[in-house]
Amino acid sequence: MPIGYLVFLASITVFAAAAWTRPSDPAPHARYLLAASVNEIPHLFGAALLLATALAWAQGDLGGPAGLILTGVACATLAALAGLLVRSLSAPVEVRSALAASGIQPALRSRVRALLAPLPLRPLSVRRVRGIAYGPDRRQRLDVYARRGGAYGPVLVYFHGGGYYSGGRHREARALLHHLAAQGWVCISAGYRLRPAVSFSEHLADARTALAWAHRNAGSHGGDTSRLVLAGSSAGAHLGSVLALTQDLRTPHSRVDAVVGLYGYYGGYYGHGPAEAASSSPLLLPPDEAPPFFLAHGDRDSWVPVEQARALRDHLADGAVPVTYVELSGAQHGFDLFSSVRFTSVVDGVESFLDAALRRQNASTARSSE
Structure with missing residues (x-):
């Protein structure tokens, strides 16, 4: 045998x-x-x-x-x-359909490379500056990804997943950060303090500080801070959503122009009762001033049920917030760990969504200045 x-x-x-x-x-x-x-x-x-x-x-x-x-x-x-x-292989069709439903012209790449080389390796055209401190704690660190030779593109701030008790800034969504950086974006992957040492107020404070750091400093790395978006996976999607829904438009360093949520949890924080959950769940925060959202979730997610993403989609839509929602057939939690056919399709969808969202923002800014 x-x-x-x-x-x-x-x-x-x-x-x-x-x-x-x-x-x-x-x-x-x-x-x-x-x-x-x-x-x-x-x-x-x-x-x-x-x-x-x-x-x-x-x-x-x-x-x-x-x-x-x-x-x-x-x-x-x-x-x-x-x-x-x-x-x-149904992912490209699902992403294309979601973009079309939002009135966005999709631009999807060939999937051959994703089949042959699915590891999320950083391309030679992208440099990474590691471990920049935005606070005194060892978890309050961030990495900056930008195109070699200089760039002047929008800024993306990414928060990792891990249920607020694990995870790090070097794991998920590598393909997204690498691809956007290669296109001229400045991408920032930010860590934050974890439970049980801290609770939600500290997670959120770290996220706000990292966002403010990006507004103040991304320009020195080639970023255009007049166009800044948030992204996150799982708990990071939850954190980014709360940050966007509670932004103070009177404070320039808290401005968020769009949000990307990947297989996010959108309920209340651990052990929070009804009163506390109102400040920690995107589903209970008013969407009146929310920026456009791109949400992607797998219908086979066994860690965070897809109903969470559907609920946030409906909550945002009720507040007239533009939402592009992709429900991926067969996708599990953590579908962004590889440069797979599924996730590269999502990356292309995110790029098309962000291009449309930022063009609308520029047009709106131009009209308001006339």
Whole structure:
């Protein structure tokens, strides 16, 4: 019995099975951890399994009834992985449809590179300045991404996920930061203090300070601070949404021109009662002065149900806030960990959305100055 092959096959089979489960199935957090990678790059897992199976057959390890059973399991797993790939290929259509519903002309790239090279490696054209302090705590640090040779483009401030108790500024949404920086944007990935050492008021204070830092200092990195947007994943999307919905338009360093929320949680903060939740949930904050929002969420998210994103979409729409909402078929939590077909489609959608939102802002500013 080929023990190494058996362990490898069992692992990929479990990963694929977790990716096909429903959000309502038991053990949601465990299913996310098992499915996060295979759900975004199933073809690479499939290629590895196919190669391992062929090698096991060539070495005579899969002979006899047990070998035939293992081969059957491998074929079934390969079929499941193929289904995951087909499901992920619906993302370009879903992004294009969401943009069209918002009256935005989509500009999507070829998906071939995402299939062949899905790791979110920083391109040579983008430089990163690491670990800039915006406060005394070691978590109050940020990284700046900008195009080599200079840039003069809009500014994006990004907050990472992690449920407010984990995570860091080097993990999610790398493909988004790298792509926009290569196009001339100045992208800032900001960390913030985590629980249990601090609570929501401190998270929000850190986010406000990082935003103010961007308004004051992004220009020295080539950023145009007259155009500044927020983005975040999971808890970071929650934090950015609250920041945008509570901005003081009389304070220049708190201005936000658009928001991008990726698989965000939008309810109240841990343990907050009704009175406290009113200040920590975007769903309970008035959207009267809110900027345009781009929301993307997976319908298989087992960590934060997709109903959260739908609720924020409806809340913003009720306040006449422009919302571009993308619901991704088969996507789990953390779909921005790779430069996958799914996430590169979202990145292109974000770029088209931001281009339209900032053009509308410029036109509105021009009309008001006449």
